[in-house]
Structure formats: C-alpha cells, structure tokens
Amino acid sequence: RHIVTKRTDEGLVIALHSQTGQPLFENGSEPTDLMVALGEMLVRVLNTISNDIAIAGHMRAQPVVLRQNVAWDISIDRATQMRKLMANVGFEPERIRTVRGHASRIPSVADQMSIVNDRIEVIVLR
Numbered sequence: 001r002h003i004v005t006k007r008t009d010e011g012l013v014i015a016l017h018s019q020t021g022q023p024l025f026e027n028g029s030e031p032t033d034l035m036v037a038l039g040e041m042l043v044r045v046l047n048t049i050s051n052d053i054a055i056a057g058h059m060r061a062q063p064v065v066l067r068q069n070v071a072w073d074i075s076i077d078r079a080t081q082m083r084k085l086m087a088n089v090g091f092e093p094e095r096i097r098t099v100r101g102h103a104s105r106i107p108s109v110a111d112q113m114s115i116v117n118d119r120i121e122v123i124v125l126r
Contacts, residue, residue, distance in 0.1 A: 001017075001019055002016055002017050002018075002019060002022070002024075002034070002038060003015070003016060003017075003038070004017060004108075008123075009126075010054070010123055010125065010126070011051070011054075011123050011124045011125040011126045012123065012124040013121050013122075013123050014042065014121065014122045014123070014124065015108065015119050015120070015121045016035070016038050016039075016042070016119055016120045016121075016122070017108070017116050017117075017118070017119045018115045018116065018118040018119065019115065019116065020115055022034055023115065023118065024038070024078075024118060024119070024120065025078055025081070025118065028070075028074050028077065029074055029077035029078045029080075029081050030081070031081050031082075031085055035082075035085070035120075036085060039082060039085040039086055039089065040089045042086070042122060043086050043089050043090055043091045046086075046091060046122070046124070047090065047091065049124070051095075051124045051125055051126075052095045052096070052097045052125045053095060053096055053097065053122055053123060053124055053125060054096070054097050054098040054099075054100070054122075054123040054125060055079045055082050055083055055086075055096060055098070055099045055100070055120065055121070055122055055123075056079055056099075056100050056101070056102055056120070056121040056123065057074075057075035057076055057077070057078035057079030057080075057082070057100070057101045057102065057120055058075055058101075058102050058103075058104070058106060058107075058108070058117060058118070058119045058120070058121065059071045059074055059075045059078075059102075059103055059104045059117065059118055060104060060107070060112065060113050060114055060115060060116075060117035060118050061104040061107070061112035061113050061117070062104070062113070063113060069103065071103035071104050072101055072103045073101075074101075074103075075101030075102055075103050075104075076099070076100065076101030077101075078101070078120060079099045079100060079101055079120065080099055082099075082120045082122070083096055083099050097125060104117065
C-alpha cells in the first residue's frame with residue numbers, strides 16, 4: 001500500500017506514500033517506525049544494484065494560505081532525513097546524487113490535500 005513504482009526518463013521512481021492512519025513522518029519531518037522499516041527494506045534492495053539515486057521529498061497542500069510557506073523546508077527536511085536513514089542502514093552515501101524538496105508542487109493524486117501526497121521518492125537513476 002505504501003510503495004508505488006513507475007518508470008520515467010530519469011529512471012525508476014520508487015515512491016513511498018503515507019496512508020490514512022499510517023504517516024511516514026511525524027512532527028514535520030521526523031521519520032516514523034514505518035518509514036524506518038520501509039527505508040531499511042529499500043536499502044536492502046538497492047544494495048543489489050550499482051545505480052546512483054536521487055531523493056525527492058513531497059508534501060500535501062495545506063487548507064490555508066500561510067504567511068510563510070513551510071512546505072519547502074519540510075519537504076527538503078524529509079528528503080534529508082531519508083538520505084540520513086539510508087546511510088545509517090548501509091547505503092553508500094556517494095551513490096546519492098541529489099536530494100531535493102518539491103513542497104506541494106507535484107501532487108501524486110488529484111486531491112492536493114490528500115495524505116497520499118506526503119511522500120518520498122527514491123529515483124534509481126539510469
């Protein structure tokens with residue numbers, strides 16, 4: 001339920017999505033136990049190949065307009081937390097090419113406020 005893959009020109013996108021009642025992050029960008037477990041599993045799989053990767057953090061849209069939009073900061077913090085998590089469980093840090101945040105600019109479902117838009121994408125680069 002939490003993992004969706006797709007092929008793009010950039011490479012294989014492995015998206016890890018939050019689900020209702022099962023978020024991947026709490027308090028902004030602190031990984032939940034679920035996120036840690038998914039990250040560990042992903043590293044085991046990625047360590048079987050030699051491709052470099054990119055990591056992208058995404059957020060759902062908020063129902064109100066804020067004076068200071070923290071979505072940019074939170075999305076990059078989440079991607080950075082994923083980078084650290086992967087390195088801590090055995091992924092070679094030099095294989096990570098980019099870490100980026102997209103705020104709520106690229107939703108994965110039509111409802112931009114859906115929790116499913118809270119996600120991390122790990123892209124296996126071509």
